[in-house]
Amino acid sequence: MRRIKSVQVRHQYTLLQCFYWVSSCAIMGFATVFLQYRGLSNTLVGMSIGGAAFISIWMQPFLAGVVEKVRGLSLKKMILLIILAVTAGYLFLGLVPLPKMAIVGVYLVLNTLYNSITPLITAMGMEYMNQGYEVNFCISRGLGSVSYAVSAVVLGQLVEHFFPGILTFAFAGMEILLFTVVVSMQEPESSVVKEEQEPSSSVIEILKGNRPLLLFVAGFGICYMTSSILGTYMINIVRELGGTDGTFGIAAFFCAASEMPAMFLCNYLIRKVSCKKLLKLSSVFFVLRPLVIFLAPNLAVAFLGFALQSLSFGIFTPVSVFFINQELKEKDRVVGQTIFGMVTVGVGSCVGNLAGGFLMDRIGLKTTLGLCVILAAVGFLITQRVRVEETGPRRRILQIESSRAEKKE
Structure with a gap:
């Protein structure tokens, strides 16, 4: 019976990742196309997008703290509430004529809330794993990237043949499916029984007590500045090199699909190489990608750069999750995942x-991309200051596997 439930949880969590990233493609991946429209x-x-990220700096740890401390409120319930709020808000944004600054304000709120789901989904996966369920986070997250990639092509064609407003309806449809999956999932035990947990540490306490985490947070924070510019304004890059909105969808497919091999191999890699080494390796490709x-003279070379997301973001995303799960105490992991995000x-x-x-409105695309390369190099240099122990995460992974085996028996 335990085995059947474990398989069910694994499949449900995979569907959760897939539907989340498909809907994320509609509301965030095509944000520039929609907002320019x-x-x-x-x-x-x-x-709009940067303001949402700014508010997320406080929103994500706030929501994580609420889930940790409010009795009766779980990760699952918080995710469901956000899904309902964002779906209603995005339909409103797509159907009601609004002044430009009102569009900025509404989208800012919606993007903030939807960004906040990502660390909650990650924390839910880690809780399932820590309780012995056979959830493979790397494969689930990798299939999420595949889903994002396929939806990028489909949405790109829909936008090109119809109009960008169709993104609103595509998002609402995916959210209905996502809501259904989340409702069907069982609660991870540790997100329900709060009265037995030791209070989690504050953000400052966690960062002060873990220098590698602090350096990685700072370094990848800078690297992500360049990654966000490339992602948000990819449509400008594609158009500059002669592409269309349909080409943009294919470019987004390349980026997301390229993550799949690295994510699928994640479990194997972290048994052979420490999480710290893998994170330092991924920072190299955060520089090479921009x-x-x-330097791209045409779309073919630009697509090669887009595909380097496999070795930058593709490695960073799953490995950072295991790094947090390895480095922090159980009571601090939800907050730790939130800090990274x-x-x-x-x-x-x-x-x-x-x-x-x-910068793009004032100094142009090419100069902005040059500054991206310089910023990414700064982030890379910070991550290289992390000392790497040879033991790596293997002990922690074996502890999880041992726990699973004991619970099966």
Whole structure:
């Protein structure tokens, strides 16, 4: 019976990742296309997306703290509440004519809330794993990237053949499926029984007590500034090199699909190489990716740069999750996952989008891409200051596997 339930949880969590990233593609992957369609300039697009990332800096740890402390409120319930709120808000944004600054404000709120789901889904996966369920986070997250990739192509074709407003309805449809999957999932035990948990540490306490985490947070926060500029304004890069909205969908497919091999191999890699080494390796490709795109004379070379997301973001995303699970005490893991998301997706995306939109409107695309290369190099140098122990995460992984075996018996 335990085996059947474990398999069920694994499949449900995979569907959760898939539907989340498909809907994420509609509301965030095509954000620039949608907002430009509504009449916003690059600067206002940057304000919308960057402002949402800025608020997420406080929203994500706030929500994580609420889930940890409020009795009766679980990760699952918080995710369901956010899904309902964002779906209603995005339909409103797509169907009701609004002034430009109102569009900025509404989208800012919606993007903030939807960004906040990512660390909650990650924390839910880690809780399932720590309780012995056969959840393979790397494969589930990898299939999420595949789903994002396929939806990028489909949405790109829909936008090109119809109009960008269709993204609103595509998002609502995916959210219905996502809501259904989340409702069917059982609660991870540790997200329900709060009265027996030791209080979690504060963000400052966690960062002060873990120098590698602090350095990785700072370094990848800077790297993510460049990554967010490349992602948000990819449509500008594609158009500059002669592409269309349909080509943009294919470019987004390349980026997301390229993550799949690294994510699928994640469990194998972290048994052979420490999480710290893998994170330091991924920072190298956070520099090479903008460099290739900056030097690209045509779309073919630019697509090669987009595909380097496999070895940058593709390694960073799953390995950072295991790094947090390895480095922090159980009581601090939800907040720890949130810290990583808060600084990379939060601070990094905020500064990247705000600065990227402003710079593109004033100094042009090419110069902005050159600055991206310099910023990524700074982030790389910070991550290289982390000392790597040879023991790696193997002990922690074996503890999880041992726990699973005991529970099966």
